[in-house]
Amino acid sequence: MQSAERRTTLADVAAEAGVSVALVSIVMRGAPGAGAATRERVLEVARRLGYQPDSRARLLRSGRSRLLGVVFDVRHPFHHDLLTGLYDAAGKAGYQLTLSAVTPRRGERTAIGDLLQDRCEALVLFGGQLRASELASIAARLPVVAMMRAARRRDVDVVHNDDALGSHQAVDHLVGLGHRRIAHVDGGQWHGSAERRAGYQEAMRRHGLAEHIRVVSGGAGEEDGARAAERLLVDPPTAVTVFNDLSATGLLDVLRRHGLSVPGDISVVGYDDTGLSRLAHIDLTTVGQDIDTMAAGAIERAVARIEGTPAGPREMVVPPRLMVRGTTGAPRPAAGASRQP
């Protein structure tokens, strides 16, 4: 199989079928304007010759690419689920996706550069660390939708989870179970951390538990949760809400190693509903982001900008949903204490 074999083109099919290339083009893309018999014959020839349309030539000519560029990070557990939803939504809207990955050795800038060269009509960015000014200069050239990113700018659409609401749900659940001394392990500098922390504090105040507010600094990793647990152990609360699932598993581990039972002695709530939280022996109660809605929202925003239709609000906030599993339960009746609200 030498590469000498030129690929079959429209012209080849046209010649073989004895018609013009224009007609074959019409038939190939199912456009109206071709006789049933001819159509049939052309299709047959195309199949026989193994004709494959050349998307580049096609897009080049038709001016538009109907391509949506997506930048995702191979390391992020979330991004893959998001891709699933994005493909669905894009397909429905009549757009195609082209993917560009960020890896430990391939930066966001490179990933975006590739997409720009592919003449995408809009960009969907997951997470990412780009400076606001860079984002702005890209957004000046084509619509950009940022998902799960802090960018609260006027030149970029933002689709993200309602982090504050998620924390509310977690706290409400714990309070409903009877907890009062509820701590929070935050996510440090990570996107969403500030919102989740604030949400926790607000919910605590709303329940009249301001005096029990206790924030321990953490991070996004397992070790961050473990470290936070050590600090919590000095005076354990009856429940903890944690920035994310991974950190929560680190915390769980340390808690158990120190002989605390979960949820007997202490309840734990994670965030994100990752596969990890669903593992039987972790079985973590967690706040799940509505990934499909977020994906659909992102595509809808992108398409709206491309087609210049509505230009609705720049920000789309999607409500999360609490997934109650095995790490939360009623607190043990406090020894000796009898404060009943």
Add this chain to the structure above:
Amino acid sequence: MQSAERRTTLADVAAEAGVSVALVSIVMRGAPGAGAATRERVLEVARRLGYQPDSRARLLRSGRSRLLGVVFDVRHPFHHDLLTGLYDAAGKAGYQLTLSAVTPRRGERTAIGDLLQDRCEALVLFGGQLRASELASIAARLPVVAMMRAARRRDVDVVHNDDALGSHQAVDHLVGLGHRRIAHVDGGQWHGSAERRAGYQEAMRRHGLAEHIRVVSGGAGEEDGARAAERLLVDPPTAVTVFNDLSATGLLDVLRRHGLSVPGDISVVGYDDTGLSRLAHIDLTTVGQDIDTMAAGAIERAVARIEGTPAGPREMVVPPRLMVRGTTGAPRPAAGASRQP
């Protein structure tokens, strides 16, 4: 920002810089044949106008795309690591990657179809369920490299882990620790399961432990490992090698719930060295696949086929490497025996 703003093209840059498009083309791709001064000026203008080359037009004209299509599955934990290595290797070989994802609602055929339209020069397929005949018909049109797939065919290059060797490493490690009664939980119908099982059996025989061979049927999921553990508990061996990490965690969980200590009472070895196995509270000894070597190998095979260079062997088998962590240790001296540690 209306879409009326046409993108800047080579011609725009040429006009602005007062030179011909051909010259700009030369400068833009760093080809020889332009004066230093002109080059400088053209580059400056291009930057000022925000010129971005159009990869489609470029590739269309130059005949070749230098594009490698990659089909991966968003659900597979492995595939993302593989992508990292693939980007590196492809870049070094002067090729670009275009990604096409398989999702729960987007099949492999669709994913491949997109890539074919993009005029990739070769395909790299991760896993996948395509029938051999389909694979063959695709391979008839362009070089195909299959990774981690059973395809042992003459029309497709195959790059995969040496599963048998991995099992050998696991068993050797355990025997070295003093284990004799070593069981194996297999992966059912999954790719690699048969090889890993056979490798286990062979290694056991090699160590003169044929009488202790014990295979329990399992699968790739956590619940498969859990189920296997239940069966193993009837008469626990001192060590188990498991098809993959996920299954191993399910097994670990059940073992511990039944009061067995790991590695005190029983040692466990997983397979794949996924992120899961590295979590502090799982800390699973496991057989790691050499992902970077596999990725580099896949690209090297693909490029060789494209450029018609060597046409070496169709199959590339990469040795794995045992990652010793906390779930393996010396067996407890058998009751009645008198070996004191």
Add this chain to the structure above:
DNA sequence: CTGAAAGCGCTAACAA
């Protein structure tokens, strides 16, 4: 060193 001209494979007007 630079420019003019000829397409790559396809689509979109228009004409027949």
Add this chain to the structure above:
DNA sequence: TTGTTAGCGCTTTCAG
């Protein structure tokens, strides 16, 4: 219903 004619933005001879 079908064919003709222009290009899309770029690279690539080939002259100057």
